[in-house]
Amino acid sequence: MIALAQSSPAPVATHCPYCALQCGMVVHGKSSFPAISPNEFFSVNKGALCIKGWTAAEVLNHPERLLRPLARNAAGRLSLVSWEEAYARIVSALRTTQSKYGKDAVGLLSGGSLTNEKAYLMGKFARVALGTRNIDYNGRFCMSSAAAASIKAFGVDRGLPFPLEDIPYAEIVLLVGSNPAETMPPLMQFFEQQRRNGGRLIVVDPRQSETAAKALLHLKVTPGTDAALANGLLHLLIRDEAIDHAYIEARTEGFAKVKAEVATYWPERVERITGVPEEQLTRVAKLLASAQTAMIISGRGSEQQAQGVNNTLAWINLALARGLVGRPYSGFGTLTGQGNGQGGREHGQKADQLPGYRKIDDPAARRHVAAVWGIAEEELPGPGKSAYELMQALGGEIKALLSFAFNFAVSAPDANAVKERVDKLDFFCVSDFFLSETAKLADVVLPAAQWAEEEGTMTNLEGRVIRRRRALAPMGEARSDATILCELAQRLGRGQYFKYANTEAIFNELALATAGGVADYSGITYDKIDELQGVHWPCPAADHPGTPHLFRGSFPTPSGKARFHAVRHLTPAEEPDAEYPYFLTTGRTLAHYQSGTQTRRVEKLQEMAPEAYAEMHPHLAKRHGLHEGDTVTLATRRGTAAFRVKLSSGIREDTIFTPFHWGGTNSANALTNAALDPVSRMPEFKVCAVRIDPTFVVPPLGGSRI
Ligand SMILES: Nc1nc2c(c(=O)[nH]1)N[C@H]1C(S)=C(S)[C@@H](COP(=O)(O)OP(=O)(O)OC[C@H]3O[C@@H](n4cnc5c(=O)[nH]c(N)nc54)[C@H](O)[C@@H]3O)O[C@H]1N2
Numbered sequence: 001m002i003a004l005a006q007s008s009p010a011p012v013a014t015h016c017p018y019c020a021l022q023c024g025m026v027v028h029g030k031s032s033f034p035a036i037s038p039n040e041f042f043s044v045n046k047g048a049l050c051i052k053g054w055t056a057a058e059v060l061n062h063p064e065r066l067l068r069p070l071a072r073n074a075a076g077r078l079s080l081v082s083w084e085e086a087y088a089r090i091v092s093a094l095r096t097t098q099s100k101y102g103k104d105a106v107g108l109l110s111g112g113s114l115t116n117e118k119a120y121l122m123g124k125f126a127r128v129a130l131g132t133r134n135i136d137y138n139g140r141f142c143m144s145s146a147a148a149a150s151i152k153a154f155g156v157d158r159g160l161p162f163p164l165e166d167i168p169y170a171e172i173v174l175l176v177g178s179n180p181a182e183t184m185p186p187l188m189q190f191f192e193q194q195r196r197n198g199g200r201l202i203v204v205d206p207r208q209s210e211t212a213a214k215a216l217l218h219l220k221v222t223p224g225t226d227a228a229l230a231n232g233l234l235h236l237l238i239r240d241e242a243i244d245h246a247y248i249e250a251r252t253e254g255f256a257k258v259k260a261e262v263a264t265y266w267p268e269r270v271e272r273i274t275g276v277p278e279e280q281l282t283r284v285a286k287l288l289a290s291a292q293t294a295m296i297i298s299g300r301g302s303e304q305q306a307q308g309v310n311n312t313l314a315w316i317n318l319a320l321a322r323g324l325v326g327r328p329y330s331g332f333g334t335l336t337g338q339g340n341g342q343g344g345r346e347h348g349q350k351a352d353q354l355p356g357y358r359k360i361d362d363p364a365a366r367r368h369v370a371a372v373w374g375i376a377e378e379e380l381p382g383p384g385k386s387a388y389e390l391m392q393a394l395g396g397e398i399k400a401l402l403s404f405a406f407n408f409a410v411s412a413p414d415a416n417a418v419k420e421r422v423d424k425l426d427f428f429c430v431s432d433f434f435l436s437e438t439a440k441l442a443d444v445v446l447p448a449a450q451w452a453e454e455e456g457t458m459t460n461l462e463g464r465v466i467r468r469r470r471a472l473a474p475m476g477e478a479r480s481d482a483t484i485l486c487e488l489a490q491r492l493g494r495g496q497y498f499k500y501a502n503t504e505a506i507f508n509e510l511a512l513a514t515a516g517g518v519a520d521y522s523g524i525t526y527d528k529i530d531e532l533q534g535v536h537w538p539c540p541a542a543d544h545p546g547t548p549h550l551f552r553g554s555f556p557t558p559s560g561k562a563r564f565h566a567v568r569h570l571t572p573a574e575e576p577d578a579e580y581p582y583f584l585t586t587g588r589t590l591a592h593y594q595s596g597t598q599t600r601r602v603e604k605l606q607e608m609a610p611e612a613y614a615e616m617h618p619h620l621a622k623r624h625g626l627h628e629g630d631t632v633t634l635a636t637r638r639g640t641a642a643f644r645v646k647l648s649s650g651i652r653e654d655t656i657f658t659p660f661h662w663g664g665t666n667s668a669n670a671l672t673n674a675a676l677d678p679v680s681r682m683p684e685f686k687v688c689a690v691r692i693d694p695t696f697v698v699p700p701l702g703g704s705r706i
């Protein structure tokens with residue numbers, strides 16, 4: 001369906017393949033020799049790129065790219081096959097599974113790196129071509145707690161309700177569990193400008209991250225205690241008469257219960273729970289109290305927990321009590337992570353969702369979307385399983401699985417248990433650019449076209465819809481996932497619902513499907529995106545300019561008011577004890593992206609961060625006779641893994657931090673706890689109990705590049 005473009009030597013303005021900042025960049029050259037430079041004119045990065053962006057071209061023509069489909073042969077090995085044979089294998093496996101076990105026995109997993117058009121097609125393909133309810137995506141491991149909390153409090157989930165360019169004018173920014181100096185480096189220019197304007201940055205993190213090192217104040221919180229910290233700060237603001245009564249009265253509801261709940265969060269008690277000294281609590285409360293403009297911005301640190309929704313709500317309570325949300329140069333926001341982490345959670349690739357951020361069990365939403373798709377409403381399945389629950393059902397209720405753009409063998413919590421479940425599947429198909437750790441487990445592997453080889457739109461962390469443009473022809477026989485889904489639908493006998501002249505036609509149908517929904521794209525077109533340097537949703541009409549700022553007059557809740565939620569501090573699912581005496585927390589390092597499939601293949605990035613490491617305090621290391629550069633084996637109740645010791649006097653003495661970008665014997669997720677938040681179903685990546693294992697034979701490091 002989508003015609004192949006010739007390699008074009010003319011420079012093409014597009015956006016970075018990695019994180020949600022979606023820095024503007026320009027691709028030059030041919031498929032065989034692509035090059036990248038920053039786009040000076042895009043207001044998000046203003047000509048800056050991080051090292052991952054600068055080196056992204058190397059992934060495009062990497063010698064290990066998958067260029068043809070693979071399928072397991074009689075000897076059990078993956079070998080090259082034609083597209084027709086790959087499709088035939090998939091269609092036959094799906095048909096057999098569904099006739100034996102029912103439609104829902106086929107699962108579909110997808111990802112937040114996919115364009116809006118592809119995310120939309122995933123949801124449509126699952127419901128219309130496969131007829132299964134079981135589709136979910138990797139954002140469940142990323143933004144689900146932030147999303148659930150935002151919907152509860154504000155009635156809508158858009159990560160940032162204001163553009164990044166507002167940050168320099170906030171007197172105070174309280175950055176909670178986020179490390180943009182490594183995860184979104186060009187964003188730091190807004191904090192630097194804020195500092196030059198006389199503003200102050202406060203960071204809440206169990207370790208002195210690169211970002212915390214640049215802050216005026218660093219609150220070294222005990223992992224898993226954010227709700228107690230936020231409640232403690234609100235307690236002080238109430239005590240000091242520093243809350244905004246007029247705002248609370250006019251624009252919110254539910255404050256009385258919150259006030260009663262935080263009454264017991266005395267500073268001494270909060271210091272005991274969080275480890276943050278009373279003087280620091282008082283200082284932060286004073287700074288917040290005296291600021292006319294302030295922002296509270298959260299990242300994965302406090303969200304990726306079994307109490308992630310409550311933690312986020314507790315931070316939102318603080319922002320609402322100070323009257324920040326909807327005020328100029330103020331507010332509450334969360335930093336979306338994946339390239340299309342925002343759009344990816346709006347268009348129906350979630351288990352309970354239809355396009356436009358509609359609920360799949362809402363009769364009006366079902367009617368609207370069924371009409372756009374040209375099917376009967378009864379044909380639409382109901383809600384399915386969330387990502388981790390779907391993984392738990394592999395080999396049980398789910399017998400065949402299709403996975404697009406998700407390397408869960410590395411990124412899922414308690415990953416070894418998940419890999420064992422994959423073995424129990426009757427059929428498993430993966431689409432990726434490389435033979436990722438997950439693709440290695442598949443029966444059929446499809447070679448996907450990469451970012452610079454396809455058209456589409458992405459929605460960045462500000463809710464700004466931007467265009468990804470094709471600069472190069474796909475390498476080898478690689479095909480866009482959009483093409484793959486349409487061709488598969490055709491072979492499943494549902495081709496009439498997947499006929500598109502080009503990617504823009506998919507977008508135009510998406511826009512129709514979202515009309516009247518919360519995330520309304522119906523007034524957005526490719527031309528309008530080009531004209532305006534991106535369009536912020538909601539944009540409900542052709543003559544609507546988009547909405548960079550949300551909540552100025554009201555909130556999209558039934559009463560038009562924001563909602564407070566009383567939150568009690570609850571301990572994490574697993575806490576240190578005699579056997580596993582330390583906290584383990586996991587996250588990211590500058591040079592690598594996510595499961596590392598892409599960045600572990602880039603020479604420069606490998607030089608910067610060749611191995612998995614465990615960051616720990618020198619006192620902790622000394623207690624175990626460990627030195628910088630030693631190998632250490634960490635053990636939890638789930639598994640063991642080996643890391644290079646990295647000493648840091650900025651981390652709490654009871655906490656070990658390790659990035660999750662590696663698999664195999666260096667996998668952080670062999671250790672993590674899959675306890676889920678009851679509302680968002682987010683796993684507790686950020687807290688579990690760990691010990692340093694002196695007996696385990698340390699496997700070699702550095703062997704897990706691919
Ligand atoms: N280099 C790089 N950049 C990326 C990515 C990447 O993989 N690599 N991924 C992208 C994606 S998808 C995402 S989601 C974002 C994530 O971006 P961030 O949220 O900035 O990244 P993390 O490192 O996961 O977590 C942030 C911080 O939370 C802290 N933390 C741990 N436990 C707690 C806690 O209990 N409370 C608090 N308050 N803090 C805690 C960690 O020490 C860490 O410094 O990054 C995006 N950008």
Ligand SMILES: Nc1nc2c(c(=O)[nH]1)N[C@H]1C(S)=C(S)[C@@H](COP(=O)(O)OP(=O)(O)OC[C@H]3O[C@@H](n4cnc5c(=O)[nH]c(N)nc54)[C@H](O)[C@@H]3O)O[C@H]1N2
Pocket residue numbers: 111113114115138139141142143300304337338404405406407408410411412413431432433434436448449450451481586587588593594595596597598660668669672685
């Ligand atoms: N311990 C621990 N685990 C974590 C986290 C943590 O902080 N700690 N963070 C979680 C978070 S926030 C996230 S977002 C997840 C990320 O987890 P994953 O989504 O598994 O990580 P990625 O490396 O982005 O995997 C995407 C895969 O799809 C491929 N890919 C990228 N784009 C496309 C495309 O357009 N089409 C196709 N077919 N393939 C594509 C890439 O090559 C890669 O192999 O990890 C989660 N896991």
Ligand code: SF4
Pocket residue numbers: 016017018019020021022023045048049050051052053054183184185186
């Ligand atoms: S900050 Fe994010 S979008 Fe920008 S260059 Fe780096 S990875 Fe790409």
Ligand SMILES: [Mo]
Pocket residue numbers: 141142143337338
């Ligand atoms: Mo993420």
